[in-house]
Amino acid sequence: MQNTIKVERAILNITQDDLAKLIGVSRQTINSIEANRYVPSTVLALKLSELFNKPVNDFFNLSDDD
Amino acid sequence: MNTKKIMDCERKRFYKIINFRLPHKFMTIGIAVVALSIIMMFVRAFVMEGDTVWLKVLLQKSLLVGMLLMSISKDKEEDEMTITLRSQSYAIAFVIGVVYALVMPYVEFGVSNVVNSGGEVLKDLGDFQVLVFMLMIQLMFYHNLKRYR
Numbered sequence: 631m632q633n634t635i636k637v638e639r640a641i642l643n644i645t646q647d648d649l650a651k652l653i654g655v656s657r658q659t660i661n662s663i664e665a666n667r668y669v670p671s672t673v674l675a676l677k678l679s680e681l682f683n684k685p686v687n688d689f690f691n692l693s694d695d696d
Numbered sequence: 697m698n699t700k701k702i703m704d705c706e707r708k709r710f711y712k713i714i715n716f717r718l719p720h721k722f723m724t725i726g727i728a729v730v731a732l733s734i735i736m737m738f739v740r741a742f743v744m745e746g747d748t749v750w751l752k753v754l755l756q757k758s759l760l761v762g763m764l765l766m767s768i769s770k771d772k773e774e775d776e777m778t779i780t781l782r783s784q785s786y787a788i789a790f791v792i793g794v795v796y797a798l799v800m801p802y803v804e805f806g807v808s809n810v811v812n813s814g815g816e817v818l819k820d821l822g823d824f825q826v827l828v829f830m831l832m833i834q835l836m837f838y839h840n841l842k843r844y845r
Contacts, residue, residue, distance in 0.1 A: 656773035662845045671776050 631696060634689045636664045638682045653677040722769035729762030756824045763831040771842075781841040789834035797826050 639649055646664070650657045653674060662668035670678075679686045733755050740748050740755065771778045801820055808816040 655775040655777065658842075658845050659775050659777040662777060667845065668777055668780075674776060 631669050632666060632691050632693050633663065634691075635660070635678065638678075638684070638689050639664075642682070649681075652681055716768070717774070718765065718769040720770050720772055720774075722765045726762045726765030726767075726769060729758055729765065733759040733762055760824065760827055760831070763828065763835065767831055767834055767838075777845065778842065781845065782838055785834050785838035785841060788837050789830045792833050793826060793830035796829050797821055800825075 635649075639646070644652070646660045647657045650660045654677075655674065659668065659670075663670055675686045675690060678689070682689060736751075737755050737759075740751050744751070801818060805816060805818045
């Protein structure tokens, strides 16, 4: 799974720490998601969707090995 | 109460037990209990005289309790990723613990025979040794997984 959360975050002009606080996780978790080391739960994905005001598909994409 | 409600009630209780964690302050209490137990173990071994087997058993239990408190206490910032990492650390600790319990008696048997020039008997590991090892592996893996996340 690949994502463009870093881009979405840049559009909103917020830091990893800000985003973490907004969706109630740690900054390290955001860092791991952005680096594609951790695939978040549906709940977290929907929280991000609500925050970015975009469907989940817009910033999460399946990679070739999925 | 119909069957579905009973099942839902049981499921809720089951998940409540699975998701049970102590508050973060118990981590500090656990560390203090472990540190005190280890210090007292050294004191018992090198300073105290007479029959102190009861103290040895008591300290072993307190060490286990301290490590368990450390293991089941929440993180400062508990989220879904730390919950996943904790689950992974328990899984790996279980597997390594079983391998350790299977292999270690033969390693100890081999080493003690080499050191004491034979005549040693094969002994099984005690529960304390296996449990401490498993808790150690769990805590170590959990903190390493958190570091590399």
